[in-house]
Amino acid sequence: MNKPLLEIKGLRKWYGAVEVLKGVDCTMAQGEVISIIGSSGSGKTTMLRCINMLEEFQDGQILLDGEAIGYEEHPSGRRRKSEKEVARQRALTGMAFQQFNLFPHMSAAQNVMLGLVKVKKMGRDEARTLAEQWLGRVGLAARADHYPGQLSGGQQQRVAIARAIAMNPKLMLFDEVTSALDPELVGEVLQVIKGLAAEGMSMLLVTHEMRFAYEVSSRVIFMNKGVIGEEGDPKEMFVRPRTERLAEFLKTSSFQ
Amino acid sequence: MDPNFLNDLALFANEIWIARYALLKGLGVTLSISALAILAGSVLGIGVALGLVYGPRVLRAVIRVYVDIVRGTPVLVLVLASYYIFSTVGLDLGPFQAGVLALAVFCSSHIGEIVRGALQAIPPGQAEAAKAIGLTFGQTFSSVLWPQALRQILPTWVNTAAEMVKASTLLSVIGVAELLLRTQEIISRNFLSLQFYFLAGFLYFLINFGIERLGKYVERKTAVPS
C-alpha cells in the first residue's frame, strides 16, 4: 500500500477548558481532494489550522509525508519543535484564508515573491519570473504590480492562492476561501481551485459551498462537535446520509 | 545588610530631616504653580476653543496663529521669554507670575485643541435639534453641546494637570523656589545629588501617578452608559 500523504491520529485540542477536537483520525492519499463540511463550531477550521501549526494541539499526531508536524516525542514527554523547524514544516503546506490576508504593503507579485525569496532563498529575478507565471495561472498576469487595495476580493483571493501554490507545497489547505466574497466573485476563485484539482494537487478544503464540495472532492468529511461524524464519497453521502446529524446539516445547508 | 549602606541611609534620612521645611515649601510652590497654570490655562483654553469653533473668520485666523506659535515653541522658551520680556517693558511681574503666565499660555494651547476637538466631534444634528425646539445659541451650548464635550475632555484635562506639574520644574530656571530649585539648593549644601534628585523624582512621580490614577477614574466615571 502507498504511504499516505497525511495521517492524523487521535488529534485533540483544548481552548482552555473547552475541548474543540476530541480525537480526530483520518488519512489522506497523494492527489486526493477532501472537503471538510460541518456547522460552525464543529472544529473543521481548527483541524485545518492544526495541520500547519497555526493552532497548537495538545494530544495526538499529525504526519505529513511521514514527518511528525510541530511536536516530537522525548523520553521526558512531548515537546514543541523549534520555531525554525516549525517554520520549515509550515512551508510544506500552503494555505489560503477566508480573509485572503494579503500583505497590504506589497504588490501582487511581491506577495508571491516574499516566501520564495525569504524561505526558499531564491534570487529576486527567478522569484519574479515564477511569481508572474503563477499570477498568470490564476488569470492575473496583468495585475502583478497592483496592490491588494487596488484588487477586488476575488482577485485578492486568487493572488493569495498563487502565493501559496508558488511555494510548491505538498498539500494545499483552503479555509472557507469564498465565505468573505461577494456572490458574483465566488465563481472565479472556485474555477482556480478546480483547475488545481484537475492537475492532481492534494487539497483539503473547509467549505460551505456544498455544490462545489459535491463536484470537486474525491471524499467529504463531515465534522460534528469535534469528531468526524461521517466520511465518504460525496455522491453517496450527500444523497444518502447514514447519520441523522448529516441529514439535518444537509437540509439546513444550501445544497440543492 | 551592608553597614555602609545603612550608614548612608541614616545620613540621607538625617539630611531630609534638616531640609524638611525647604522641601515642603518647594512642594507647596510646585502645587500652587501647577494649580494656577491649569486653572488660568483652562479658562484661556476654552476661550481659544470657542473662538476657533464659533468665532468669525478673522478671529479664527488670529487664534490659529497664536496656537501654532505656542505649540511650536518649547515651554522653556515661553518661560524665559515671559520672564525677560515683562521686566523689559516695565511690567514687573516677578519670576513666579511670569512663569505661571507662561505655563498658562502653554496650557491654553493644549486645552484649546482638546476642547476644539471635542466640540467638533459632536454631530451637527445635535445643535440642529436644539435649534428646532427653540433654544438660543447660549442655551444650546450650555445644555446640549458643553455637557457632551465635557465628558470627552475631562480625562485628558486631568492628564494636562500632570503635564503642568512636570512643566512647573522649568520655573526653577528663572529662580522660582519650587521643588526642583529647593532640591538643587539642598544639594549645593550637602552634595548628595544622587539621593536628593532621586527624592525629587520620587515626589514628582507620586504626584503625577496620583493624577494619572485620578484620570483613569474620571474616564470610567464619565463614560456614557450604553
Place this chain on the structure above:
Amino acid sequence: MGYTLNFSAVWRSFDLLLGGLLLSLELAAAALAIGAVIGLAVAFALAGGPTPLRRAAGAYVTLIRNLPILVLILFTYFALPQLGVRIDKIQSFVLTLAIYSGAYLAEVFRAGLLSVPRGVKEAGLAIGLTPMQIRTSLILPLMLRNVLPSLSSTLISLFKDTSLAAAIAVPELTFEARKINVESFRVIEVWMVTSALYVATCAVLAALMRALERRLAIPK
C-alpha cells in the same frame, strides 16, 4: 512703554542662533536614533513579551511618563558622576532624552503593533517565515506606516525638548538665545526670533513627515 523693536543686535548674533539650532537638531536626531531602538524593543515587550518582560516594560513607561524631564536631565548630569560614571554633558543629555523619548515612542509603536491585522502575521507563518522574518518584512513596515502621524508629533516634542539642554549649559538654540538676551538687552527681539526659529523648524519637520507619509502610502 517706549520700547522700539531693533533687530540689528540679533542679526549680528544670528550665526550663534543658527549654530544653536543646528546643535538642537543634532541632539534630537541622536536621541531619536537611540530612543527609537529603545521604544521598539519596549513596544514588542509590551505587545507580546513574556509576562516578566511585559511588566518591566510597563514599569519603565509608567515611571518615565510621570517624571519631569528636567529632573531626569539633572539626575543624569549631576548624580551619575557620584556613581563614578563619567560622560560629558552632550552625551549625558542625549542619553537622557533617548531614555525619556523611548517611553513615549514605545507607546506609539505599541499602538502601531496592535493595528497590524493578525491575519497578516498568520499568512506569513503559513508560507514558512520565521517570527523574526515576519517582524522585519511584515510587521515593522506596516506598523511604521500606521504610526507616522503620531510619530510626527512625538518627533516634534522631542525636538522642542532639546531646549532643556540649556539647563546644563549645552550651547543649543535656547542657551544661545539666553546668552544674547543677557548680553544685548534686545530681549523681545531675541525671543521673537528664537520662537520663530523653533516654530519654523517644527513646521518643516511636520511637512517632512507628511511627505514621508505620502511617499510610503500604499496605493489604493
